[in-house]
Amino acid sequence: MKSNIFDKNGIEVRDGDTLVFPYIDPMGKIHDEEDFKKTVVFKYGCFGYETQTKFIPLMEWMETERGEYVSNCGNKVVYTEKYPFWVER
Secondary structure, eight states: OOOOOBOTTSOBOOTTOEEEEEEEOTTOOEEEEEEEEEEOEEETTEEEEEOSSOEEEGGGGOOEEEEEEETTTEEEEEEOOOOSOEEOO
């Protein structure tokens, strides 16, 4: 099943792949060091991974940017379809 989700190296993520997630420091900066690994599963209509307590969709890892300013709302959030994780090979 195609996911149309690509890791930071341009490799398409598939069900059953092992993803390596980067370390994010307390200030929110993403580092290239490995923090943890998880196996991709397709559940609830999306791709994600299981933790001990819940299912985390991969879309929660999608990088965002600040968009244009809208009065009475603030800046829009733009989803870039870029992900910081990579597929373990």
